[in-house]
Amino acid sequence: MVDNSVTDEYAMYDIEPRRVPRTDGTLVGPRNGYTLSVELLQRDPIAATIIDDVATSQSQVDTLFTQSGAWRHWDLDGYTQYRGSGGLDFDNDFESQSLYLQARVQFPVAGAVRLNICGITAELFSDGTLRLLRGSTVLDSTTVGAIEVGAPAGSGRAVVTLRVRDSTARVYYSDAESWVPLVLEATLDPVAGTGACGNDTDEEMWIDHLYLGDGWWYQSREAVDIDLDGQTQLLGRIARTGITWDTANRFQPDTDVDEEDTRTNDTVISLDWDFEHWRPAPLTDDTGVRLCVVPTNHDVWIGRITAVDMDAGEIVYWSVRKPSLIGRLALSMTGDHQRCAVDTWTGGRAHLGGTPGRRIATRNQTRPRMIELKTNATL
Structure with a gap:
């Protein structure tokens, strides 16, 4: 079998969740922390x-x-x-x-x-x-x-x-x-x-x-590791039972069944962009952090990455400015409950690294329903 395990591939961003001004000018942020959401395009194992x-x-x-x-x-x-x-x-x-x-x-x-x-x-x-x-x-x-x-x-x-x-x-x-x-x-x-x-x-x-x-052996095509300055979270892994993993991120069923029969709760992979969440994410107001996306499998794609108020994120403002197409979100107030979504980058900077040719990608399309992290290159 070919070893398709990940070597040094990654996509890296410098991000900074920023507070935004309330109506009286006071800077506010999420009351109970952030959720980091990652858009993934998953595929059935092969x-x-x-x-x-x-x-x-x-x-x-x-x-x-x-x-x-x-x-x-x-x-x-x-x-x-x-x-x-x-x-x-x-x-x-x-x-x-x-x-x-x-x-x-x-x-x-x-x-x-x-x-x-x-x-x-x-x-x-x-x-x-x-x-x-x-x-x-x-x-x-x-x-x-x-x-x-x-x-x-x-x-x-x-x-x-x-x-x-x-x-x-x-x-x-x-x-x-x-x-x-x-x-x-x-x-x-x-x-x-x-x-x-x-x-x-x-x-x-x-x-x-x-x-x-x-x-017998399958390669999953579904998950990424998110690293925030050394703290990591695996996103996208499909829950399965009755399988055995090897050291190259391959698995096989313990009995002679199809891969779909090992998924818990009859999980269906949508074959469309979907969202996985790190909640609560270790983000702090007005503090820069380096975010690194590392594929655990080959042939998994990433789209937009969004940080929002963990309690209630709501998009209330969208702007596109400058050629870099940076989007930002502003504060929504409902009574005394603060709902805040924040910028998830600093000046739109992004860093890419790793071995060229592996399929982990960022998409450069603008849809007014979430923030998009922009890059100047594609892995």
């Missing part, structure tokens, strides 16, 4: 990576795979595919290892594509028939709706996935990789095939993404 290939190059086709047909690399303005027919197997004998194989495919002509792991096959036809087989024996089947044939490159794609463990096989299907639900499963005698893993097709097939992962 099988721990062995190979993640976005149809990289002809050299990749020739060195990473063994072919029993003819496959070629195709590129149009940076969008790439593997195109061909016949077998395209990873050049490795996986013996009886539990594996996860996902392919995003496109049908230029009517036909079928087969994903194979150790003699277990997920077979998807362009008419929408989806079958799970062991050898020539059909273990389970369903229909998923006809798939567009002959669409322009990059359109009408289908995502089919096969997971094979010691004595189970599962097939997942969707039209996008963001969410690929379970559609077929079967219990097997212990798998002891040839160790071959890959895909094959009788007709021309286009593939723009092949992902090979471990059949």
Whole structure:
């Protein structure tokens, strides 16, 4: 498995929660402290990576795979595919290892594509028939709706996935990789095939993404650590039971269940921007502090970071000034209860650091419902 654990990636800001003037001119701040809210874009965990290939190059086709047909690399303005027919197997004998194989495919002509792991096959036809087989024996089947044939490159794609463990096989299907639900499963005698893993097709097939992962271990894509001058809080971690973690932030279920079955309270990952809160956050009025966001997983994104009154935060004023688009919030008074939201930066300064290329990002869009921390660069 590839080690996708975090090394030295981070995003860092200098911030200062400031009091604001009350109607009589007195400077006031939150009565009981602050809540720090972080906007996160979380994704469902994915099988721990062995190979993640976005149809990289002809050299990749020739060195990473063994072919029993003819496959070629195709590129149009940076969008790439593997195109061909016949077998395209990873050049490795996986013996009886539990594996996860996902392919995003496109049908230029009517036909079928087969994903194979150790003699277990997920077979998807362009008419929408989806079958799970062991050898020539059909273990389970369903229909998923006809798939567009002959669409322009990059359109009408289908995502089919096969997971094979010691004595189970599962097939997942969707039209996008963001969410690929379970559609077929079967219990097997212990798998002891040839160790071959890959895909094959009788007709021309286009593939723009092949992902090979471990059949048991998952990589979560959900959480970040927030550090405020040495005080830390983990935000975004999905509560789970019946799992075991390793030292690279991967986990596996203790029994043969899907990852979703380990989540407590049937937690659903929204696949949209959501908020996680540190309450109370160790912030002090008119005191600068260095805020550092450290991803604990790969492929987790951060958006806006907001500090508000822990008791009742309310946005009552929004301004955009200067090219840096700094927003600020002002005081709201309700009787003798002070509700205050404050600036969460000093002059809009931000610092970025870490190894380039890891996917932790800040977004530069303005919506008048919260503060946005601005940066002059993107990790």
